[in-house]
Amino acid sequence: MLVLNFFLFRILPGDPERTLTRLQRVSPSTIDEVKKELGLDRPLTVQFFDYLGDTVRGELGISYVFSRPVSEVIGSALWPTILLVGVATIGATVIGTLIGIWGAWRRGSPVDTASLGFGLVTYAMPEFWLGMLLILLFAVALDWFPTSFMSTPGLTDASAGLLLVDTLEHLFLPALTLVLALLGEYALIMRSSVIEAMNEDYVTTARAKGMREALVLRRHVVPNALLPVVTLAALNLGFIVSGAITVETVFSWPGLGQLTFRAINGGPDYPLLQGLFLLFSVAVIFANLAADLLLGLLDPRIGRA
Amino acid sequence: MRKIAAAAVLVVLIVGLTGATSAGAQSSSGGDEKLVLRIGDTNDIDGFNPFKLVEIPSFEVMDLTYDLLVDFSPKDSSPAPGLADSWETSEDGLTWTFHLNKEARWHDGKPVTSEDVAYTYQRILDEEQGLFIDYVSQIESIETPDEHTVVFTTKDPSVQMLSMYVYILPKHIWKDVPADETKTFENSPVIGSGPFQAVEWKKGQSARLVANPDYFRGAPNLDEIIFQFYDNDDTMVQALKNGDVDYISGIPINLFKSLENQEGIETNSAPDPGFTELGFNLYEPSPEVIEEFGAPKTTTGNPALLDPKVREAINWAIDEEELTQKVLQGEGIPGSTLVPPILAKYHLKLDESEIQGFDIQRSRELLEQAGWTDTNSDGTVDKNGEELELRLFVRSEDKDSVTEGQFIEDWFEEAGVGLETKAISDTALTDAIYAADYDMFIWGWGSDADPDFILSVLTCEQFMGWSDTFWCNEDYSRMYQEQKEQLDIDERAATVKEMQRIAYEDNPYIIFYYDNQTEAWRTDKFEGWLKTPTTADPGQIAYTFSNEGYLNLRPLSTGDAPDEGGGTSPLVYIGLALVGAAIVAVVIVLVRRRSAEDRA
Numbered sequence A: 001m002l003v004l005n006f007f008l009f010r011i012l013p014g015d016p017e018r019t020l021t022r023l024q025r026v027s028p029s030t031i032d033e034v035k036k037e038l039g040l041d042r043p044l045t046v047q048f049f050d051y052l053g054d055t056v057r058g059e060l061g062i063s064y065v066f067s068r069p070v071s072e073v074i075g076s077a078l079w080p081t082i083l084l085v086g087v088a089t090i091g092a093t094v095i096g097t098l099i100g101i102w103g104a105w106r107r108g109s110p111v112d113t114a115s116l117g118f119g120l121v122t123y124a125m126p127e128f129w130l131g132m133l134l135i136l137l138f139a140v141a142l143d144w145f146p147t148s149f150m151s152t153p154g155l156t157d158a159s160a161g162l163l164l165v166d167t168l169e170h171l172f173l174p175a176l177t178l179v180l181a182l183l184g185e186y187a188l189i190m191r192s193s194v195i196e197a198m199n200e201d202y203v204t205t206a207r208a209k210g211m212r213e214a215l216v217l218r219r220h221v222v223p224n225a226l227l228p229v230v231t232l233a234a235l236n237l238g239f240i241v242s243g244a245i246t247v248e249t250v251f252s253w254p255g256l257g258q259l260t261f262r263a264i265n266g267g268p269d270y271p272l273l274q275g276l277f278l279l280f281s282v283a284v285i286f287a288n289l290a291a292d293l294l295l296g297l298l299d300p301r302i303g304r305a
Numbered sequence B: 001m002r003k004i005a006a007a008a009v010l011v012v013l014i015v016g017l018t019g020a021t022s023a024g025a026q027s028s029s030g031g032d033e034k035l036v037l038r039i040g041d042t043n044d045i046d047g048f049n050p051f052k053l054v055e056i057p058s059f060e061v062m063d064l065t066y067d068l069l070v071d072f073s074p075k076d077s078s079p080a081p082g083l084a085d086s087w088e089t090s091e092d093g094l095t096w097t098f099h100l101n102k103e104a105r106w107h108d109g110k111p112v113t114s115e116d117v118a119y120t121y122q123r124i125l126d127e128e129q130g131l132f133i134d135y136v137s138q139i140e141s142i143e144t145p146d147e148h149t150v151v152f153t154t155k156d157p158s159v160q161m162l163s164m165y166v167y168i169l170p171k172h173i174w175k176d177v178p179a180d181e182t183k184t185f186e187n188s189p190v191i192g193s194g195p196f197q198a199v200e201w202k203k204g205q206s207a208r209l210v211a212n213p214d215y216f217r218g219a220p221n222l223d224e225i226i227f228q229f230y231d232n233d234d235t236m237v238q239a240l241k242n243g244d245v246d247y248i249s250g251i252p253i254n255l256f257k258s259l260e261n262q263e264g265i266e267t268n269s270a271p272d273p274g275f276t277e278l279g280f281n282l283y284e285p286s287p288e289v290i291e292e293f294g295a296p297k298t299t300t301g302n303p304a305l306l307d308p309k310v311r312e313a314i315n316w317a318i319d320e321e322e323l324t325q326k327v328l329q330g331e332g333i334p335g336s337t338l339v340p341p342i343l344a345k346y347h348l349k350l351d352e353s354e355i356q357g358f359d360i361q362r363s364r365e366l367l368e369q370a371g372w373t374d375t376n377s378d379g380t381v382d383k384n385g386e387e388l389e390l391r392l393f394v395r396s397e398d399k400d401s402v403t404e405g406q407f408i409e410d411w412f413e414e415a416g417v418g419l420e421t422k423a424i425s426d427t428a429l430t431d432a433i434y435a436a437d438y439d440m441f442i443w444g445w446g447s448d449a450d451p452d453f454i455l456s457v458l459t460c461e462q463f464m465g466w467s468d469t470f471w472c473n474e475d476y477s478r479m480y481q482e483q484k485e486q487l488d489i490d491e492r493a494a495t496v497k498e499m500q501r502i503a504y505e506d507n508p509y510i511i512f513y514y515d516n517q518t519e520a521w522r523t524d525k526f527e528g529w530l531k532t533p534t535t536a537d538p539g540q541i542a543y544t545f546s547n548e549g550y551l552n553l554r555p556l557s558t559g560d561a562p563d564e565g566g567g568t569s570p571l572v573y574i575g576l577a578l579v580g581a582a583i584v585a586v587v588i589v590l591v592r593r594r595s596a597e598d599r600a
Helices: A002-011 A028-038 A044-056 A070-105 A110-124 A127-141 A160-198 A201-208 A213-240 A245-250 A256-265 A270-298 A300-304 B002-029 B056-065 B114-127 B130-136 B233-242 B253-259 B287-293 B308-316 B320-327 B360-369 B399-415 B426-434 B452-456 B474-485 B489-506 B570-599
Strands: B036-041 B070-072 B079-081 B084-089 B095-100 B139-146 B149-154 B196-202 B206-211 B224-229 B247-249 B265-271 B274-280 B332-334 B389-395 B418-424 B440-446 B509-522
Touching: A070 A110, A070 A160, A070 A213, A070 A245, A070 A256, A070 A270, A110 A160, A127 A160, A127 A245, A127 B233, A160 A213, A160 A245, A201 A213, A213 A270, A245 A256, A256 A270, B036 B056, B036 B233, B056 B196, B056 B206, B056 B224, B079 B084, B095 B114, B114 B130, B114 B139, B114 B149, B233 B247, B233 B253, B233 B509, B253 B265, B253 B509, B274 B399, B308 B360, B308 B399, B308 B489, B308 B509, B320 B332, B320 B399, B320 B509, B360 B399, B389 B399, B389 B426, B399 B418, B399 B440, B418 B426, B426 B440, B452 B474, B474 B489
Parallel strands: B036 B224, B036 B247, B389 B418, B389 B440
Antiparallel strands: B070 B079, B084 B095, B095 B149, B139 B149, B196 B206, B206 B224, B247 B509, B265 B509, B274 B440, B274 B509, B332 B509
16 A cells, blocks of 8 residues: 555646745756755665655655644645534435435335436436536525635634634535535445335334334334445545545535645645555554444354354 | 423524524614725635745735835826835945834834844844745845844845735744744734734634734724635626625636626726746756756757747747737737836836848748758648647636737748647646756746845756756846846836846747736725726735725715615515415414314
């Protein structure tokens, strides 16, 4: 993974030493100086072993764009992303699952058709476009919510409650965009999972015992049908940290997605991109692990196997 | 029971939140509001360190926070009092004496003295600080006879002494910053002497400046200026429409057109001090040049371009008017001479008869005079059996330059000149230029308020420096030194104009157009939007050489101020709806549970 991270970014077009001297046409001697400063004048193999050593020591280098340690730059963007994508994932999971159960329960009814259609449309919609539509509706036409950022710029001497409300107001539109974009997937998976579970023998048995349909659904169908959704949610949690590049860019949300966008745009900023992708890969690996462990807890069959 | 408890907690949370929301909504609607100007930009700043500035808004923040020794007049960008109220120069033009304003104070209350000025210049000279060194390199010595007087001695007489774009820094802050930390010093909050003080930067979000009530030229009307950084042009334009931001600039042409004629929004498209040009490779290697400048030993430039007739023919085959209309949708001025028209005093305005316009017939005639005709009727002119085939580099990083390349391809075909266009990165283009490995390229320049810099790029002395054409005209380079030493503005302007004439007639560059800067602002909060320089046609509100655009703004006096933050936050309604839903859910759960227990 480290190897891939290193060489992947060396293939990208663009030269960091030019990035640092942008907007100015600089003489070759200045460029050589900057190269030397960044250690880019040395052979690629030497740069690679430097990188390996630094990573093992936990040093991710200095970001070219921000002139600050990569760990610090990433650290400051981590919480906004966890807040946004965390809230959106929880929202999408809960709402999507409920829609899925409802649709499966009333399979073939107009409710089912409508929820299925809704899920498919939002799932297929480009996030960028969806975000702009929500801005046009909620920010411009209705003027209920702000268009961008995580808080009102310049709001500093406000009380904690006010700051919280301000952040929530700013969170609303990007989170709604993400919820809408994600919930279709959950709804579709939950729906088919519930339908499948409803045909199982134990469900027939429960019905034969004379249990009410709602109770059958709640006690026997849903817990079993939830398993694939749990897997999906856990796996998606791994992608939480990679943020939502599109949504964060549309709403200027200061998270890891925006940081990735700027690291690519302003450069490429190798150390920052390497740091980000290291974090993303580690997160996905841990999320996979978490999904396995969680399933073991929820489904005794897996734990025993 | 656990479920009920969880539901109860949820309800409490939501009720609490709703309470906070309504409290928040109330408190923000009362009290006297600060007068805040919000500026939207798509580029973040680089921080508050004046030695490490790249992005344009960074310069704007620094301009508002620091003072220059000599400022630029809002009228015509000519020298105007900055920290120095007045100045004089000796007969020989080698000694410059500046008298500082005695009222000037740093943001921390300490007086601004000649020590600070001398310290700033000396530090830049000692550390050869890239951003500023070109402005101060002519200085030989700096003296401070008293607290409010600075005396500079220069190597040669130099008009540049009145247009040094150098932020004056407080010695008492910077003396504690070691040389190797000059570029990394965080410098926050900034201690400057300007009308505003930069106090807070949230990366990727905003930068906040507060007014300096003790500014020595009078306290500003605004309380704060906040720069807001958007990642996305479309969102920024929507933010202007809904009032999240008061002023935006650098708007892509299509979005800019959509803002025109919108109620409550005014737009302005004004010439920027810069241009986009086609440059030629005119390099002729010689032992002296290789020795003196470390210039490349060979060139791959097409020798046909060394003939000024051929370059003039190419100029006649390029329609500057059409490029301005099609590429910029009219938001620019068709190009001609080197100094942009916004530098009105120095720009050479050509007579109709002098302009090398667009005339393919004329172009073919000129080529014929230079010996190029299409003898084998293959559509391309030739000479001594050699076809005229040229290479053109356009910038892959700039869509406009690619479009321009396509126009030129069509025109050249009509004129009988073979062309191969290639889009390459700015880095690759820079390398190609320094290696003299090109025929032609499309790129642009930005000019200072003083024409010195833009004139310098065509001098012989700039080989392997700023020169990207290897054009060397002895008259031009001699006059460049002359104008530097001409302290009388009218005399200097005459020299500068003559230089532009030489360059225009010899065509090292073919200037396509002077690009406009687009800007838009809301009219419902402020009045007094001033475009500077005021003598320009038109000037710009922000991002100009003068701070007057900001200082002139005042709250709208007629009618009611916009109702901001008033009313109830929509979060209240959403909170209430959630509370309602939660209560309903709890009831349903309870009812169901009871009935289920009944049955079990």
